[in-house]
């Protein structure tokens with residue numbers, strides 16, 4: 001069976017996902033497109049045989065030819081479209097964040113639970129990355145004993161002018177928030193944010209870098225640096241310190257070069273390339289699971305947990321205080 005997919009939001013990552021769904025992955029076909037920028041949707045449709053455009057996301061989601069939905073529009077629009085997909089009883093892959101607030105994410109959780117069907121997957125692709133999976137296996141196999149601390153960093157060479165302070169948490173560090181919780185199978189209980197001296201490469205609306213401190217239920221302490229004008233490259237670091245050893249996220253492959261009296265490897269510049277394989281694995285897995293009414297990847301509860309944590313980090317940054325991370329009770333539906 002071919003899963004007929006409608007995509008809402010054909011901006012940068014929407015177009016990338018459309019490409020991979022059409023050219024790399026199997027078992028799916030993009031048949032419907034919508035974007036608030038209608039011309040952009042028309043342009044993409046013109047290059048996609050068999051795809052037509054819809055004037056609203058809601059119309060696309062309700063269309064009988066659409067079996068499943070990919071939401072790649074701006075974050076503040078996610079809630080509306082994910083709720084519409086749940087209402088239509090259609091599997092939905094929603095790019096991160098699930099919604100921009102914890103309250104909106106909880107409404108999605110409640111709607112999914114009420115529907116009685118597992119329909120929602122969130123685009124936290126790092127769970128599908130080979131390196132993160134190898135690191136998780138090392139931890140799960142007990143090689144380093146119980147995890148005690150995690151030191152991590154999310155560094156981008158630069159960000160556009162429109163990127164402002166909250167985005168360092170809700171757009172960028174949200175990947176670590178989900179990935180680390182999954183990595184050690186533990187939930188966060190508090191957050192604190194420290195703002196060091198700003199780099200001269202930032203602007204008035206962006207504190208850069210910041211350090212996020214998280215504590216987990218089992219007492220693991222996490223320090224996460226977010227530095228989005230680091231200049232030198234896109235660099236994701238993760239080191240898990242355990243009782244018996246230390247395990248680190250593998251570096252992306254790069255040929256060691258001896259030249260001009262130097263030994264060097266290159267560092268990626270573009271975040272899109274760093275996790276490119278994991279986007280493929282993630283969407284292929286979603287296609288297969290959606291056909292059988294399952295969600296294998298990060299679900300609505302994970303999206304909600306990430307949103308609660310992000311909200312706590314924002315408050316922690318605003319107040320300088322240690323903020324408790326408190327969720328509503330986890331429905332048995334997600335066990």
Ligand code: NAD
Nearest residue numbers: 009010011012013014035036037072073074075077095096
């Ligand atoms: P973008 O601005 O390039 O594209 C967003 C698109 O949504 C635009 O074409 C815009 O016109 C459209 N849009 C806005 N409001 C809409 C509405 N109401 N209905 C339909 N379309 C609407 O942004 P992007 O970089 O492609 O990001 C899109 C989403 O994907 C964001 O949530 C972002 O956080 C997420 N994202 C995830 C990753 C990842 O690594 N998983 C990477 C980049 C972006």
Ligand code: ISE
Nearest residue numbers: 096154155156171172175271
């Ligand atoms: C971007 O929004 C993403 O989601 C990328 O995966 C991330 O690594 C990048 O730093 C963000 O800005």
